[in-house]
Amino acid sequence: MTRIAIWFFSGVTVLTVLAMALLLLMQSLPVWQHEGFSFATGAKWFYRQQEFGAASMIYGTLVVSIGALVLATPVGIGAAIFTAEFLPARFRLMVKLTIELLAGVPSVVYGLLGILMLRNWIYELLAPFDPLSGDTLFTAAVLLALMILPTIMTLSDDALRSVPATQRHAARGLGLNGTEVVLHVSLPQASRGLFAAVLLGLGRAMGETIAVFLVIGRQDNQWPQSLFSLQPLIESGQTLTSKLGSSETNIAYGNPLHWGAMVGLGVILLVIVTLITWFGAYLQRSDHAS
Amino acid sequence: MAEPILQTQSLTVTAGSRTLLRGVSLSIHEKQVFGLIGPSGAGKSTLLKCLNRLLELTPALKVSGVVRFHGESIHGPTVDADALRSRIGILFQQPIVFPKSVFQNVVFGVKHLGVIQKSALPEVAEQALREASLWDEVKDRLHQPALRLSVGQQQRLCLARTLASQPEVILMDEPTSALDPKSTEAIEQLIVRLKKTHTIVLVTHNVRQARQLADQLACICLRDGAGEVISQGEPCDVLCSNCAPEIEAYLAGG
Ligand SMILES: Nc1ncnc2c1ncn2[C@@H]1O[C@H](COP(=O)(O)OP(=O)(O)O)[C@@H](O)[C@H]1O
Ligand SMILES: [Mg+2]
Numbered sequence: 001m002t003r004i005a006i007w008f009f010s011g012v013t014v015l016t017v018l019a020m021a022l023l024l025l026m027q028s029l030p031v032w033q034h035e036g037f038s039f040a041t042g043a044k045w046f047y048r049q050q051e052f053g054a055a056s057m058i059y060g061t062l063v064v065s066i067g068a069l070v071l072a073t074p075v076g077i078g079a080a081i082f083t084a085e086f087l088p089a090r091f092r093l094m095v096k097l098t099i100e101l102l103a104g105v106p107s108v109v110y111g112l113l114g115i116l117m118l119r120n121w122i123y124e125l126l127a128p129f130d131p132l133s134g135d136t137l138f139t140a141a142v143l144l145a146l147m148i149l150p151t152i153m154t155l156s157d158d159a160l161r162s163v164p165a166t167q168r169h170a171a172r173g174l175g176l177n178g179t180e181v182v183l184h185v186s187l188p189q190a191s192r193g194l195f196a197a198v199l200l201g202l203g204r205a206m207g208e209t210i211a212v213f214l215v216i217g218r219q220d221n222q223w224p225q226s227l228f229s230l231q232p233l234i235e236s237g238q239t240l241t242s243k244l245g246s247s248e249t250n251i252a253y254g255n256p257l258h259w260g261a262m263v264g265l266g267v268i269l270l271v272i273v274t275l276i277t278w279f280g281a282y283l284q285r286s287d288h289a290s
Numbered sequence: 291m292a293e294p295i296l297q298t299q300s301l302t303v304t305a306g307s308r309t310l311l312r313g314v315s316l317s318i319h320e321k322q323v324f325g326l327i328g329p330s331g332a333g334k335s336t337l338l339k340c341l342n343r344l345l346e347l348t349p350a351l352k353v354s355g356v357v358r359f360h361g362e363s364i365h366g367p368t369v370d371a372d373a374l375r376s377r378i379g380i381l382f383q384q385p386i387v388f389p390k391s392v393f394q395n396v397v398f399g400v401k402h403l404g405v406i407q408k409s410a411l412p413e414v415a416e417q418a419l420r421e422a423s424l425w426d427e428v429k430d431r432l433h434q435p436a437l438r439l440s441v442g443q444q445q446r447l448c449l450a451r452t453l454a455s456q457p458e459v460i461l462m463d464e465p466t467s468a469l470d471p472k473s474t475e476a477i478e479q480l481i482v483r484l485k486k487t488h489t490i491v492l493v494t495h496n497v498r499q500a501r502q503l504a505d506q507l508a509c510i511c512l513r514d515g516a517g518e519v520i521s522q523g524e525p526c527d528v529l530c531s532n533c534a535p536e537i538e539a540y541l542a543g544g
Pocket of ligand 2: 334
């Protein structure tokens with residue numbers, strides 16, 4: 001009975017997702033016919049000239065979300081080590097409730113705070129590098145880092161707490177100190193959960209729209225001179241989501257090619273997020289086998 | 291008699307307003323098996339964890355009184371609790387192995403003491419496993435997950451892990467209560483062998499085991515809700531003299 005139910009509901013879920021993906025793919029067909037694969041690799045987007053290349057937005061999405069991850073992961077896991085391993089139980093609950101409250105703050109609020117405080121602060125911080133404004137990829141990355149920090153922290157805390165206390169006790173009984181127990185018992189045994197926490201943070205960062213929209217400057221066609229240059233960080237840019245959130249989406253609706261291009265951005269986002277999730281699941285599984 | 295290696299004086303443990311152990315004074319001599327018997331909940335495990343300061347990791351419990359190791363208080367300001375725990379090893383009731391290979395488990399503690407070269411670890415592991423009578427059973431699967439071993443083997447693996455850092459004292463908390471008769475016998479034979487080189491504090495529920503293995507014995511029973519040592523001395527004296535009604539009740543029941 002349960003088996004049938006499980007099959008039924010997983011079947012329904014998979015079919016729904018597939019149907020949605022198919023619908024998006026069909027809708028985006030005109031742009032793939034028009035541009036071919038250079039829709040994904042081309043860096044130029046001029047819709048009046050019917051030229052559609054998503055690369056600069058893919059670049060923006062990757063830079064902003066990976067940047068957010070680089071900022072948020074050490075802080076989030078570090079804070080989780082503190083709450084899970086060193087904080088007395090009663091304080092831990094208090095901190096965790098606060099953190100989970102933060103995770104539930106609507107993202108538009110983060111966006112407004114970003115405009116209010118982060119933009120100017122980053123403009124002054126980056127002054128030596130002479131940025132054009134405070135609306136930069138870096139601003140978006142910092143804001144996203146703040147937004148995914150609670151997620152990473154609370155999930156990492158759960159992962160660390162799920163390591164049995166007896167394991168820590170046994171290690172302490174062998175003469176390891178508190179720090180060594182964290183390094184050699186808690187972190188390794190929680191690594192799968194920690195990895196999942198980071199991955200969920202990444203997923204959230206990639207899909208986040210409105211907060212990024214408000215602070216990234218939404219400058220089209222920003223393509224770096226070198227893929228490893230840090231210069232784009234202090235310039236405005238565009239992510240897949242900030243583009244999709246703009247009024248261009250409404251303008252595009254009447255024109256199959258332009259609409260196809262906008263939906264195509266959604267397809268690309270979906271593919272990237274799916275690949276990352278699969279990659280994560282794969283790493284988790286190979287971790288499990290060892 | 292020589293100075294005891296471990297000694298407690300009016301050791302008391304409280305959890306908030308509740309007293310778990312009251313006024314425990316024991317003398318444990320070198321290269322002997324010191325047995326501790328008593329009913330469940332009397333505080334035997336608690337007492338054992340006082341002896342290597344493992345109890346400190348449970349912040350709710352407060353310890354007062356003195357514990358001396360080689361005549362010096364283990365709560366002294368210059369004592370490094372982590373170093374102390376590597377000299378006074380502990381074996382729990384349930385074997386707690388790490389989700390790593392057999393080899394990694396054996397060297398887990400000794401690796402972090404920082405006194406042994408990495409290249410010497412295989413030798414240390416072999417010696418510890420031989421001491422724990424486990425070498426012949428695992429020598430072909432040192433690099434397989436330790437969790438695949440039987441429970442009895444896991445308990446000997448935990449013993450080997452403790453032995454690897456060459457402790458002077460080994461605290462054993464009902465080490466055989468989770469094991470089958472054959473593994474129990476293996477551990478009992480080991481205890482007899484190990485006491486030539488180590489001091490062993492053995493908590494046991496098993497009166498036969500206490501009679502057979504212990505050189506000195508103490509019985510902890512509950513009085514007014516707190517564990518107290520109600521008699522100690524030669525095993526036959528403790529077990530035969532019906533001086534206290536609690537022991538009688540305990541022996542009759544268990
Ligand atoms: N962290 C703790 N907080 C409060 N009470 C505890 C704690 N740990 C153990 N106890 C209590 O201490 C008593 C003695 O426990 P224990 O030492 O495990 O007994 P034994 O090993 O003799 O069976 C028990 O009544 C137990 O409930
Ligand atoms: Mg016990």
